[in-house]
Amino acid sequence: xxxxxxxxxxxxxxxxxxxxxxxxxxxxxxxxxxxxxxxxxxxxxxxxxxxxxxxxxxxxxxxxxxxxxxxxxxxxxxxxxxxxxxxxxxxxxxxxxxxxxxxxxxxxxxxxxxxxxxxxxxxxxxxxxxxxxxxxxxxxxxxxxxxxxxxxxxxxxxxxxxxxxxxxxxxxxxxxxxxxxxxxxxxxxxxxxxxxxxxxxxxxxxxxxxxxxxxxxxxxxxxxxxxxxxxxxxxxxxxxxxxxxxxxxxxxxxxxxxxxxxxxxxxxxxxxxxxxxxxxxxxxxxxxxxxxxxxxxxxxxxxxxxxxxxxxxxxxxxxxxxxxxxxxxxxxxxxxxxxxxxxxxxxxxxxxxxxxxxxxxxxxxxxxxxxxxxxxxxxxxxxxxxxxxx
Numbered sequence: 001x002x003x004x005x006x007x008x009x010x011x012x013x014x015x016x017x018x019x020x021x022x023x024x025x026x027x028x029x030x031x032x033x034x035x036x037x038x039x040x041x042x043x044x045x046x047x048x049x050x051x052x053x054x055x056x057x058x059x060x061x062x063x064x065x066x067x068x069x070x071x072x073x074x075x076x077x078x079x080x081x082x083x084x085x086x087x088x089x090x091x092x093x094x095x096x097x098x099x100x101x102x103x104x105x106x107x108x109x110x111x112x113x114x115x116x117x118x119x120x121x122x123x124x125x126x127x128x129x130x131x132x133x134x135x136x137x138x139x140x141x142x143x144x145x146x147x148x149x150x151x152x153x154x155x156x157x158x159x160x161x162x163x164x165x166x167x168x169x170x171x172x173x174x175x176x177x178x179x180x181x182x183x184x185x186x187x188x189x190x191x192x193x194x195x196x197x198x199x200x201x202x203x204x205x206x207x208x209x210x211x212x213x214x215x216x217x218x219x220x221x222x223x224x225x226x227x228x229x230x231x232x233x234x235x236x237x238x239x240x241x242x243x244x245x246x247x248x249x250x251x252x253x254x255x256x257x258x259x260x261x262x263x264x265x266x267x268x269x270x271x272x273x274x275x276x277x278x279x280x281x282x283x284x285x286x287x288x289x290x291x292x293x294x295x296x297x298x299x300x301x302x303x304x305x306x307x308x309x310x311x312x313x314x315x316x317x318x319x320x321x322x323x324x325x326x327x328x329x330x331x332x333x334x335x336x337x338x339x340x341x342x343x344x345x346x347x348x349x350x351x352x353x354x355x356x357x358x359x360x361x362x363x364x365x366x367x368x369x370x371x372x373x374x375x376x377x378x379x380x381x382x383x384x385x386x387x388x389x390x
Contacts, residue, residue: 006187007058013191014051017044020198028206032213039083039092040205044198046076067112070124071105077131080157080201084138087150087208100127118171125168132197133161153204160197163190224298226276227283232305235297239307240356242295246309247349254316254348255359256306257367258282258323261341261375263302275302277332278340285326289319305360313348313380320344320378343370344378 021044029037050073057066078097085092104127108120139154167185174181222234230238239255246253260282267275279302286296286304299305308316320342328339345367347359362381370379 007055009187009191010051010055010058013194014048014055016195017048017051017198020044020202021048024202024206028202028209031209034209034212035086036083037205037209039079039086040201043076043079043083044202046072046079047194047198050076063112064109066117067105067108067120070108070120071101073124074104074127074131075101077128081131081135081138083205084135084153084157087138088141090138100131103127118176121176122168122172125164125171129161129164129168132157132164136161150204150208153201153208156197156200156204160193163193227280227298229283229286229304230295230297232297232299235295235299235305235307236356239295239297239305242307242309243349243356243359251310252312252348252350253359254306254308254311254313254346255356255363256308256316256320257299257345257360257363258304258306258320258342259367259371260302261343261371262338266338266340278302278327281330281332281340282323282327282342284330285323288326289322305363311348312350313346316346316348317344317378317380320346324376341376343367343375345370346378346380348380 021041024037024044025041029041050069053065053069053072056062057064057069075097078100082092082097104120104124107123108117111117111120136154136157139150139157167190170178170181170185176182222230222237224231229235243253245251260278263275263278266278279298282304283296283298286306290296290306290308293309294311295307297305308319311319324341327342345363345365347362347366349359366379366381370377373379
């Protein structure tokens with residue numbers, strides 16, 4: 001059996017981390033430069049630099065390099081935590097990474113001067129175990145969203161944290177020369193754990209990065225470029241799901257079809273830029289008047305569709321009123337242009353259970369009634385007409 005010395009193992013680890021960094025950076029990070037992928041690049045780069053410093057220290061060329069390697073290793077572990085934290089959009093303050101790294105270097109340097117390097121190793125393992133353990137804790141917060149993508153990563157970081165903390169306890173209790181310590185926590189075993197962490201984290205983050213990129217592309221495909229609202233396809237997909245949920249839960253829903261009044265005349269008289277401005281102003285007015293539970297989409301041209309949750313037809317009329325008032329306040333048209341307004345057709349589900357397409361057709365019929373009755377008004381179904389929106 002061939003046993004590799006520590007210097008050779010460090011070279012193997014350094015080559016592996018450098019290879020992993022190059023593959024991950026060019027194949028994963030550069031695709032969308034997600035913050036969590038960026039933190040992992042810094043982490044792998046730190047592990048590579050730490051291995052290089054350890055090699056210099058082991059070879060005797062630079063005795064002080066091992067102390068620096070401890071600080072850089074803690075920095076890399078902190079970046080693993082930072083990457084896990086950034087997955088949920090939580091902020092990471094750089095000084096939270098710099099202080100432990102500087103402390104690990106200072107303790108290792110002082111311990112080396114005192115002739116007892118074990119203290120520096122104990123502090124290193126404690127900080128690494130704490131940082132990677134916190135990363136596992138942060139990942140558990142993803143249970144409600146992307147747990148299936150980060151599960152293996154959470155388990156790997158938890159196992160590695162437990163190992164490093166156990167190695168710290170073994171070093172303090174048994175000492176580095178103990179046969180049991182060498183069997184359980186020797187250099188080969190420790191580097192094997194680090195390599196497993198590298199592989200699992202890189203593969204998990206690559207999968208997560210690809211999944212997030214796919215989600216971003218789907219979101220982009222469901223949005224209208226001019227307004228940022230859902231496009232027709234996106235609205236129909238989400239509204240169908242929301243309506244089904246509301247019906248199952250016994251929650252009232254209201255579908256509203258809206259159309260900008262005399263929009264063609266605005267385009268013909270003042271240009272398409274003016275028309276686009278009115279469309280954007282109407283979109284902003286909808287965002288102002290609606291709640292986060294509601295859906296709004298650009299159905300086509302100057303026509304919009306809304307699904308209001310927990311709202312009946314009469315409340316929808318009041319919402320239409322607020323939308324038109326906001327449109328009048330925030331639209332910007334050339335001098336002499338008429339004030340833009342919109343007409344609305346409204347139906348709700350209070351007395352029936354029906355599908356989205358039928359509700360849209362009935363709301364569309366009510367919208368035509370509103371247009372025929374003089375525009376700038378809301379009409380509820382086939383029973384209530386002429387509700388002015390002034």
